[in-house]
Amino acid sequence: MAAFGTVFMPEMALATFENDQWNKAQIVSADSINLHPAAHVLHYSSTCFEGLKAFKHEDGSVHVFRMDQNIKRFAQSSRFLSLPEVDEAQVAQMIMDIVAKYADDVPLPPGSMYIRPTHFGTEPAIGKAAVPSLTSMLYVLLSPVGDYFTGGAKALRLLLDETGMRCAPHMGMIKSGGNYASALGPISKARVEHNADQILFCPNGDVQETGAANFLLIDGNEIITKGLDSTFLHGVTRSTILTLAADLGMTISERDITVSELLERSAKPGVEAALSGTAAVLTPVGTFIHNDKEYTVGSGEAGPTTAKLRQALNDIQWGKAPDVHGWLKRVK
Ligand SMILES: Cc1ncc(COP(=O)(O)O)c(C=O)c1O
Numbered sequence: 001m002a003a004f005g006t007v008f009m010p011e012m013a014l015a016t017f018e019n020d021q022w023n024k025a026q027i028v029s030a031d032s033i034n035l036h037p038a039a040h041v042l043h044y045s046s047t048c049f050e051g052l053k054a055f056k057h058e059d060g061s062v063h064v065f066r067m068d069q070n071i072k073r074f075a076q077s078s079r080f081l082s083l084p085e086v087d088e089a090q091v092a093q094m095i096m097d098i099v100a101k102y103a104d105d106v107p108l109p110p111g112s113m114y115i116r117p118t119h120f121g122t123e124p125a126i127g128k129a130a131v132p133s134l135t136s137m138l139y140v141l142l143s144p145v146g147d148y149f150t151g152g153a154k155a156l157r158l159l160l161d162e163t164g165m166r167c168a169p170h171m172g173m174i175k176s177g178g179n180y181a182s183a184l185g186p187i188s189k190a191r192v193e194h195n196a197d198q199i200l201f202c203p204n205g206d207v208q209e210t211g212a213a214n215f216l217l218i219d220g221n222e223i224i225t226k227g228l229d230s231t232f233l234h235g236v237t238r239s240t241i242l243t244l245a246a247d248l249g250m251t252i253s254e255r256d257i258t259v260s261e262l263l264e265r266s267a268k269p270g271v272e273a274a275l276s277g278t279a280a281v282l283t284p285v286g287t288f289i290h291n292d293k294e295y296t297v298g299s300g301e302a303g304p305t306t307a308k309l310r311q312a313l314n315d316i317q318w319g320k321a322p323d324v325h326g327w328l329k330r331v332k
Helices: 040-044 067-080 088-101 177-194 236-247 259-266 304-317
Strands: 011-018 026-029 047-049 052-056 062-065 112-121 136-145 156-161 198-201 214-219 222-225 251-254 272-277 281-290 293-296 328-330
Touching: 011 088, 026 088, 040 112, 047 067, 047 177, 062 088, 067 088, 067 112, 067 236, 088 112, 088 136, 156 177, 156 259, 177 198, 214 236, 214 259, 222 236, 236 251, 236 272, 236 281, 236 304, 259 281, 272 304, 281 304
Parallel strands: 156 198, 156 281, 222 251
Antiparallel strands: 011 026, 011 136, 047 112, 052 062, 052 112, 062 328, 112 136, 214 222, 214 272, 272 281, 281 293
């Protein structure tokens, strides 16, 4: 199967912001865009994006999952990057229109249609290093996907990094391209030097997140994850899993967790750790690597609570359990 995110639908929805207003969105070819070489985004990284999914149910209907949350975060990212204010209703309509057009191409579970809204500054002005772009482009690209982690539920190896950071602390809650570029070097090094799948960024011992997913620790009936602050991305899957865990009667602890507490707790039998994200869903973590030593989390394998929560999430997304929280929006 093709690698995640390398296959695209032939068209996308696109809107541009010019003269202080959004133009009417259009469905255009997804093969290429026209961008001036001096476009603000190419020099000063005025860009943000989102990732959400549409699912096909057994009756052939197609539903987007928690679109309102992703659009809210998209608008917030745009605002923090001084991009033009997005029109949330317009973005919702663009998503609905393009997914409806390609509804027949939405893969059946465990596949889905990954939806990538993207917004960036287009003003050709290389003198604007410290001034926002007055124009922008926003599009919604579609990519049919299978499972992100091709090993399936294979437990991951995470390098705990206490000295580096994923990105600048005030940028963590912004889903911006520059954050990912800034984490690439350390992640590549961790792969080569430690055979790690990901880095769990823990600046000064504060357990934050990995390059593309949030981190959760499960100890018996308790689920522990860092409380929301500006340093990391406020994952929609994180909030979904916490809600589902509370529905199942689990105790939710949103608070700071240190590397020493993490290593101490995860040595206990039955403890589980997992990564949450739209792409990752809920992926088990089996090993931590810290100061060249390896620590097995619980049994080192995918644990039962992680599997139960992942299933509860998939059951709603796939239309096999009632959508009691109203997370699905029917496209077709
Ligand atoms: C850095 C980072 N953290 C966390 C997440 C999880 O966010 P969400 O659950 O909204 O996909 C993502 C995106 O998938 C991410 O890129």
